[in-house]
Amino acid sequence: MSAAVTDHEHDHEHHDHKPSGIKRWLYTTNHKDIGTMYLVFALIMFFIGGAMAMVIRAELFQPGMQFVEPNFFNQMTTVHGLIMVFGAVMPAFTGLANWMIPMMIGAPDMALPRMNNWSFWILPFAFLILLISLFMPGGGPAFGWTFYAPLSTTYSGDSTALFVFSVHIMGISSIMGAINVIVTIFNLRAPGMTWMKMPLFVWTWLITAFLLIMVMPVLAGAVTMVLTDKYFGTSFFDAAGGGDPVLFQHIFWFFGHPEVYIMILPAFGIVSSIVPTFARKPLFGYASMVYATSSIAILSFLVWAHHMFTTGMPVAGALFFMYCTMLIAVPTGVKVFNWVATMWRGAMTFEVPMMFALAFIVLFTIGGFSGLMLAITPADFQYHDTYFVVAHFHYVLVTGAVFSIIAAAYYWLPKWTGFMYDEKLGQWHFWCSLISVNLLFFPMHFVGLAGMPRRIPDYALQFADFNAFISIGGFLFGASQLLFVWLVVKCARGGEKATAQVWEGAEGLEWEVPSPAPYHTFETPPHVK
Amino acid sequence: MALKHQPLTVKLAVIALAMFGFGFALVPLYDVFCDLTGLNGKTATTAATADAAQIDISREVVIEFIARPNKQMPWIFEPEVRRMTVHPGEIHIMNYLAENPTGRFIVGQAVPSVSPGQAALYFHKIECFCFTQQKLDAGKNMLMPLQFYVDPALPSQFSTITLSYTLYDVTNGWTESTAESTQLGE
């Protein structure tokens, strides 16, 4: 009898044993290891992309050309966008999915662990290729992250082939990651974990994963067409050969709009996990959250041409896309309402994850409102391709997606490391980020409305003061993120021991395993009541 | 264990592959959609018949002509007149001047575009130099005619139609057999 027990214990220790050194990370199929690698990778990319943003803001600090050539400036805006979207935000969400989804649904690991290892390990190569292309003669891609034809076909440099190749790899990685998430959620839920009991983070990721497998292949198609137009004489987008450059924009935005929801739905899931914990109340309107997320995902396929109002389209078309776009604000509004209702009369405390989640709710909503302004077709003729658009998408992506990722990191760090992070340092990080991010992005609305175009290395003199102000905000925001790195390193090294539940109001399976979460969790599925 | 996941994994991979195909299917779909709606301002690539029902003299439509050689195209390319006022149903002939100022033989292809896009459906070309490739020897010039009429069914919100041609150098892809010679110059 006692032999059996020790045997079992021994077994457990054996399980926790992992190869050491680089091999552990190269060959690992463990969802926690892979999740960690994704998160670290995303953080590194966040800083590389951030360094490029610093170059952009340094150049724009004053009117006139100071530091870089226009062509290099364009490479910076292009690669900054590509890295932040595909290298920082998306891998960070995938990392969170890897870590949390199996623990949240009571699964021992992801369903396809080997594919999981592949989908991570091809990513560094994709970005290595993209970054190396910057050092080619003629420079890297300079046509904007949206790579509109004919900029990316007729007028692009020799590095375009590398760009296409690297986007293909990123796409394959995301598709594999998405398939893994879907199969895990469909097949590995613990007994009793019915669909409508799944935590919202799992729900939003499930829907995101479907969006990914629907649209990443379309992006792959678009880059392939650019490749063949440029190198193999096809004319998908070349009017001389019977093609049409506007077709490029349709294909790109058919991918592009769902893509922006890929970057925000998991954020909705994160905020829906954090707010109830710190309000110490169950989430208000769980079912309506699920339906709202699904309807946003479906609607996201019907609005792509709101990026193309100025290409000219029949009034009926413009009206269709305008109304569909505005319709998305309804389910989005439902979500904001539910978060506020969750807090209503809750016993709230304001630890760092909650602070970031609250900032998310307010600032993401501002981004939603500027989106609504852009959705008004005649107004968009004025706003299109100005800094107003830049302000809009940075509110939804930085104070939206990125803030949610930071909130998630604070929320789950104690579960990952077993130690509480330094609350005081975290609050510093929060307040510095909050203030600087608004100095950085809010004035962009004004210069945009006044007509300052985006993606231009120089500007008219009347925008000088605002731009200096924006740049200072940018440098401060960049510097504030160093606090975050310091905090994460500190927390990984030690600190106050975290309990299993970590947060007083936290509920869910991930809070039932000890902190730090053991290498293997839920090898026998828990029973969910 | 892995077997349990295989059916779903395969299904999802098939969806992804199908969506890759869908991206390419958007190309013909877009063309069909634009043909039906005139969305992208492309006019028909074949000749219209001249069975213009009747001339609507109560109405006038201004036609503006824009001609532009593409950046890599060295020809001089201009419309004879910049604008013309027509009655719907009336057949008109309009000439474009093309001149090859270089010292080499060049083949050109003009690609038309109509703005506003939907009016493309109502702009009919009976004869157009854009239907075929045009050739000019070094230093030569020619007049290239366009014969057209505006459909009387043109919706009333359109009072001006802009017809714009971009001329491309297609000498590279040209061989004697692919280009039927056309009898256009005067």
Ligand code: HEM
């Ligand atoms: C109520 C919700 C939203 C509405 C109504 C909306 C509307 C729009 C419109 C009309 C544009 C085109 C502006 C132009 O180029 O003239 C735009 C651009 C953009 N939006 Fe949104 N949006 C919404 C939410 C979001 C979200 C949640 C994200 C991402 C997380 C997002 C990311 C972007 C990006 C990245 C662009 C710029 C793309 C580019 O041209 O580079 N939007 N939005």
Ligand SMILES: [Cu+2]
């Ligand atoms: Cu959009």
